[in-house]
Every structure is written in C-alpha cells, then in structure tokens.
Amino acid sequence: MDNKQLEDFVKSIDQDLEIKTGKQFTEVSVPLSKLYSVASQLREKEEAQFDFLFNLSGVDYGHDLGVVYHLRSTVHGHSIVLKARTSDRENPQIDSVSGIWETANFHEREVYDLLGIKFTNHPDLRRLFLDSSWGFPLRKDYVDDINIVTK
C-alpha cells in the first residue's frame, strides 16, 4: 500500500487519529491510551502486517517527552511511523510494545536509561548502559557541572 492507502487504512482502524502525509513515511500520532491497541492491530490485520519494528527512539521535545516507532512490513513492503507523546516529565509512562515486537525490549530499556520514560508491562525494565548514579542524560534539562563543558 502506498502512503495514501495507508492513511485510509489507519482511518479505518480508528477515526480520530491524527495522520500526517507528504513526508517519506505516513506519520500517525497516537494518544497514549490507544497506543497498544493500534500497534497490535497494525501487526495483526491482514492488509497491514507490520511485523518489523526497525526503530524505536525516545525524543525530548522540550516540554513533552515522546517515543517514535518505525514499522515495516516484510510481507507487503510498506512502512509507517507511530508517534506517542506525554507531557508528564516527572513520571512519564508509556505502554510497552515488547509484547508485540520482541526487539522493543532492548530499545525501550535504552530509552528508559537515557530519557527516563517508564514502560508499563515491560518484562525487565532496567538500565542498559549507565548505572544508577546518572540521571537521565539525554533530557534537554540535564545539568552536570563535573563532566559537561558547555559552550
């Protein structure tokens, strides 16, 4: 399916999702409550079958924190982008998709390690690279007088 057909397909799953076309991928912004159901439908439905999560990245938008998922279908050959945002910086919680795509296990651990976003229902959420004395270094408001030399 090309980008226009993907947009119609996603609208058929759920009317109210915000969809952006015109870029390389169709980008679907999902509210947090619907993330897991939309993701599992994208994997399971016949026309879509997005079985390859090829990127999961955490983003700090300044005020919000978010996660971006890049999905691809090895059966049909199309790709789509899912975006989820939360404005809670104290205790950000996003549903884990590691039940749908196994590879998300390590990617979500990395996002937790560097940005502090907690993933609910994650089988083993602990830090991947850093130890517990570091805060969350990739946040925009991370301050470290000892190590960082700022310009």
Place this chain on the structure above:
Amino acid sequence: MKYEEFGDNESLELLRESGSNVLLTTIDDVINWGRKNSLWPLTFATSCCGIEMMQTGAPRHDFARFGMEVYRASPRQADVIVVAGTIVNKMAPILKRLYDQMSEPKYVVAMGACAISGGPFFLNSYCVVKGVEHVIPVDVYVPGCPPRPESLLYGMLQLQRMIETQTMESRKKRNASHNYK
C-alpha cells in the same frame, strides 16, 4: 629520518644532558639503542584512530621497519601503549589498570584528538574523558582526527628520539614519578 627533517629539534637538544661519565654514557647508548628500536605496542584501539593505527601497521606505511611490528596482547610484555580512540568514563579505570600492569620502561602515545583533549566530544558530552592525560601520563601527542599514518609514524619516531636521550638518572626520576600508592 634525518635530523634536519624533524620539525622539532629544540626539545631534543633540551633532553640531551651533557657531561656524564664516559663509560656510563656508552652503556646508556647501547641500552637506549636496544629499547628504541624494539618498541612493542600493546593492542589497544578504541575507535576510528584504531583503524588508522592498523593501517600504519599494514604494508603501505609499514611500521615494522622501525621495530614496532610485534603487537603484544598482554600488557606485561608491551613497552608502549598507543591510546588510539575515545576514552569514556566507563573505559577509564580499565585503561588505568592496563597501564599499571605494564612493566617499566613504559611509554604512552596519545593518538588523535579524542585522546589528547576529548576531541569533537569536548563540549556538551556527559561521558567522555577530556584527554587521556587525566588518567595516565603521556609522552607523545599525535594530533589529527584521525592522524594520517605518516603522522603516527612521525610521532613514534619522536618517541624513539626521546628514548635515545635518556640516561640512567633521568630514567630513575621518570619512573619514580609514577605514583602507585
């Protein structure tokens, strides 16, 4: 390489001390000649500079002709450690441990911008050690990102000239400055 072709001869002249005992000077010359012509590096390469160091050992710019071809994997058998690559906070204690395990005489060459001062990661990085001299004492700095193999060869030749000017007293002073307590 001829004396005139080196860019920096003043430091060499400074290092040369004059007026020692003739017998000791001859022994010093023999020992230094043996040491400088068979510097065995430790296999230590962290990132991109490691690739350039491997290229310096490859047939085009061969540094086996200077005696450095034998890379020892064990620090106990190595003479020089060429710190090629970025050192992060996680790697720093390991580097210190390797350096402590090397036996005297040992030399350190800081290769590349990351080992000299943190390089491109000097600003706004939370985990890069800003220069390997915070961890171990350095003898020769080879600038570049990464330095050309010819640059690394020039740095190793400078190290050889530094070794050939060492006398027994200067060696004792240098080794005593390592603080192992």
